[in-house]
Amino acid sequence: MSIRFGDPDRPNSYIGRTVPRPNAPRLAQGRGRYVDDLAPPRMVHVAFVRSPHAHARLGAVETAAARAVKGVLRVFTGAEIAAVCSPWVAVLAHLKGLKSPPQHALAVDRACWVGEPVAAVVAASRAAAEEGAALVDVAYEPLPAVTDMMSALDPETPVIHPDLGDNLAFRRLHHEGDVEAAFAGAHKVVAARFRTARHTGVTPEPRSILVDWNPAEGQLTAWHATQAPHMMQTVFAQHLAVPEARVRVICEDVGGSYGVKVHVYPDEMATAAIAKIMGRPVKFVADRLESFGSDIHARDHEISARLAVDADGRILAMDVDDWTAIGPYSVYPRTSAIEGNQVVNLCGGPYAFADYRAQTTVVFQNKTPTCQYRAVGHPIAVAITEGLVDMAAAELGMDPVEIRRRNFYADDAYPVTSPAKMRFEGLSHHASMDKLLTLMDLDALRADQAEARSRGVHRGLGFASFIELTNPSPFMYGIGGARISAQDGCTVRMDPDGSIVALSGVTEQGQGTEAMLSQVVAEGVGVRPEAVRVVTGDTQVTPYGGGTWASRGAGIGGEAALLSARALRGAILEVAAAMLQADAATLDIRDGVVVDAEGGAARLPLEELGRIVYFRGDTLPKGLPRELVQTRHFITSDYPFAFTNGVQASWLEVDVETGVVTLLKHWCVEDCGRVINPQLVDEQIRGGIVQGLGGALYEEIHYDADGQLLNGSMADYLVPMAAEMPDMVIGHVETPTRESMLGAKGAGEAGTAGAPAAVMNAINDALRPLGAQVTEMPFTPERILRALGALDD
Amino acid sequence: MKASVGGYARARDLRHALELLSVAGEAGRVLAGGQSLVAALNMRLTAGDILVDISALGACRGVDDAGDSLRIGALTRHVEIAEDPLVRAHAPMLAEAVGLIAHAAIRNRGTIGGAIAHADPAAEFPACALALGAEFEVESLSGPRTIPAAAFFRDTFETALAPGEILTAVIVPKAAEAEAQVIEEVARRCGDYALAGLCLTRRAGRHRLALFSLGPRPMLAERAMAALDAGDMAGAAAALKAEIDPPSDTQASAAYRRHLAGVLLRRAAARIEGGAA
Secondary structure, eight states: OOOOTTOTTSTTOOTTSOOOOTTHHHHHTTOOOOGGGOOOTTOEEEEEEEOSSSSEEEEEEEOHHHHTSTTEEEEEEHHHHHTTSOOBOOOOTTSTTOOOOOBOSSOSSEEOSTTOEEEEEEESSHHHHHHHHHHOEEEEEEOOOOOOSTTTTSTTSOOSSGGGSSSEEEEEEEEESOHHHHHHTOSEEEEEEEEEOOEEOOOSSOOEEEEEEETTTTEEEEEEOOSOHHHHHHHHHHHHTOOGGGEEEEOOOOOOOTTGGGSOOHHHHHHHHHHHHHTSOEEEEOOHHHHHHHSOEEOOEEEEEEEEEOTTOOEEEEEEEEEEEOOSSOOTTTOSSHHHHHHHHHTTTTBOOSEEEEEEEEEOOSSOOBOOOSSTTHHHHHHHHHHHHHHHHHHHTOOHHHHHHHHBOOTTOOSEEOTTOOEESOOOHHHHHHHHHHHHOHHHHHHHHHHHHHTTOEEEEEEEEEEEEESOOTTTTGGGTOOOOOOEEEEEEEOTTSOEEEEESSOOSSSSHHHHHHHHHHHHHTSOGGGEEEEESBTTTSOOOOOSOTTOIIIIIHHHHHHHHHHHHHHHHHHHHHHHTSOGGGEEEETTEEEETTTOOEEEEHHHHHHHHHHOGGGSOTTOOOOOEEEEEEOOOSSSSEEEEEEEEEEEEEOTTTOOEEEEEEEEEEEOBSOSOHHHHHHHHHHHHHHHHHHHHTOOOOBOTTOOBSOOSTTTSOOOOGGGOOEEEEEEOOOOOTTSSSOBOOOSSHHHHHHHHHHHHHHHHHHGGGTOOOOBSSOOHHHHHHHTTOOOO | OOOOOSEEEEOSSHHHHHHHHHHHGGGEEEESSOTTHHHHHHTTSSOSOEEEEOTTOGGGOSEEEOSSEEEEETTOBHHHHHHOHHHHHHOHHHHHHHTTSSOHHHHHHOBHHHHHHHTOTTOHHHHHHHHHTOEEEEEETTEEEEEEHHHHEEETTEESOOTTOEEEEEEEEOOOTTOEEEEEEEOSSTTSOOSEEEEEEEETTEEEEEEESSSSSOEEOHHHHHHHHTTOHHHHHHHHHHHOOOOOOSSOOHHHHHHHHHHHHHHHHHHHTTSOO
């Protein structure tokens, strides 16, 4: 029996509605439980000694002074940790040629970036541990550092890992059709160099972990701020040599992740190893300063790209040469080649064209490792594509909306396979653009732009269409050998009083997963959302699942919840049918009461059914199934990924004297399939846009030529702040995926994917009459003035 | 990081504060609003300090009318300066500057004396004090003295305050009839330290122009002032760009800061003339 999603008056119609978040009162009342709130008996703290050199050989480690600090209990070196924690190598078989050396929890022979942990100090307090860490004296022998991306492969550049032969981590060339011929015959060719800055995620709650080892049970328990508890369970089991059943990862409240908390970090592994050695709880909470040098970085790309169009503005071919530098190690277990690979997969995504060539070159360097961060590769691919499309429109004197409409896949063309060999089940580029324009009043904006221009005020409007990869199948990681689960599960049970408990493998990072699960389960069973208690983030009780990444929580975890809820509904109705001597097909559950499906007359409250099943089972027919607990798992199988699409627009003003950009308004229409909770989806889109705007205007990690991190604090790494954010108008088109009953695709990354390109195009729209163009993010005031030729050095 | 502090004592009154500071010797450090000092302690940019907390010294807080000038207690908080009717009437630049200083939470705790004694070259109040011709009242166990703003700021975070001295008040001359006072800056985000900023006053046809974030300390741009006095706007902008040697950092190059100085001067001058920027 399917759910009539199109009928808002259907019973239990919680899917598609904004419902209260079950965890909001707890957080608002200060009753959240983050890792740093926990303090079990005998807990100690660890602080790390981090390399001040980008590349150095490690000599003797002098620890006596540190051990003499009051409160310091022990000091660990890399070799001591390596004895209990095996190293890891982050490669994936399907990313052919990807290589990376073994990485240890604490550096053993060499430190390869500023901030790499080289020793650990354990003490009764964090302050004492820091005091001790400052006194550990490591004999560093500095080695030449590789810091420039584009010369990393030059013969005269030192090789960071001699055993690997060169500094090339990964290279992939994808070539479809005949790009050279298409360019040779083109009416116009536009070309540009793009740069996206090195970012980091800056989660409000820093990385946090508390690990205990109980030698009596051989049990490792980790309270961990993570997106993927089961993945971490597997990782701890493998590298600390403990059976998976003896590793419990508990993930209570998490203060934001954005991809930062889905990776294996050396300091966190060392914390677990120390707990196992010392047999007592060990806590590590990264402080803000060490976060900048030890959380993953991302987005450090330089790209040359060109686009060929015919006289009608039709895209003929696209040619992309992408470079990225990932630090000295590929990050475990997802690897650091995915971002470049995504650029190859996603460029040109909205458009129907035939000839496509894209190469990504991923090199090692002596900086903080990079890895997947919200909207992995998307903001880069969208900036390249949409930047070139706007340049082509300008060359042709064509309206930017018109050139997009001429090239979008038709909304009825699906399924299609893109020249990057991505398979699209169903997208809505035309409908999304139509909806965007109904939200915008384009004529008024253009009139305002012209009027402002006459006063010497330069405003610009920029569009960015995009695709977003969501609901990944094992094609993302599993086929490459990584023990990262693409499936997810949910157990739903009914307790005696009729209340419902749902245990899900997807996790709550502050984005509202538990609200989404509560309403899906409520509708699936036939109870009110407040009757559903959602439990996530505990590997000992929840079904094995992948967790939260790649915009999969609603699409995969939500479907598993719906399937298990429907299964529980079926089990309840089977018992009810026996009790009422009725045909189960004639019964329904509404607001926690078994009713006649026809007419809705109340027949049996769930509370009464629970009383009979659990306490007077003797009154039910012998052999009647009475499992009021059901588990279902879900995995996508028809498509490797559920692509979504959307379009954003940015309206802004450029002060051409100071270079300062003021964001005036932002629009986004996106299609994530079935919208389960409109408010949560809108806020995901808004939050994503804010992160995209941060990348467009503010965020940039700076290193000097020696690999020293220059801006490791909130004072000089600028995140987007409320005062600068524009009003945002969000709209939706819904093209549900047919892979699932729920029909939901992901919405977590769409905002971040498209916002930087929309801003770039808007700035260039403002600057175009002045003959200037910017393509290097972030678009700082200084970069804008340099593009305008206003600075004389 | 956790701060590493050598000691802490809360002063009952000014005399007590001076005695505590004297006992602490070289490790002594005055804690007022704590909005810069506590952040520095938490990053271990300084360690082992013996903190002398003067925040309870009520006598050092508030704005008094002193005839030709205002006497602003060193512990007067930024938010109080923004709202004070005497300041708004007689030193409007200070009230305007508060809107550019950091965020509300910081303005609620930060003090004008702390901002001036800290002498951050990117801070607004030191440059305002310089433009307004303020003087600073200073106390030590050997008695009071007064230091003009022009002699106070020596270098980045360095002032004329001697060890054992506490800044107790800022004396600001009242604005003359028809005096114009404006402050202009460019920051990456609302509340960030300025990439470049300047304070401009015009009193009876004479201009004073103080700069911040354009050198190691707040500075008067005297050649630009002379050009402004002569009514030569273009000459003033050229003189300003020539007489500064701004720093380069991850936020802005020296060339960009120099460019901004010219833009800000034109905008400030336009405001003073009553026209739009």
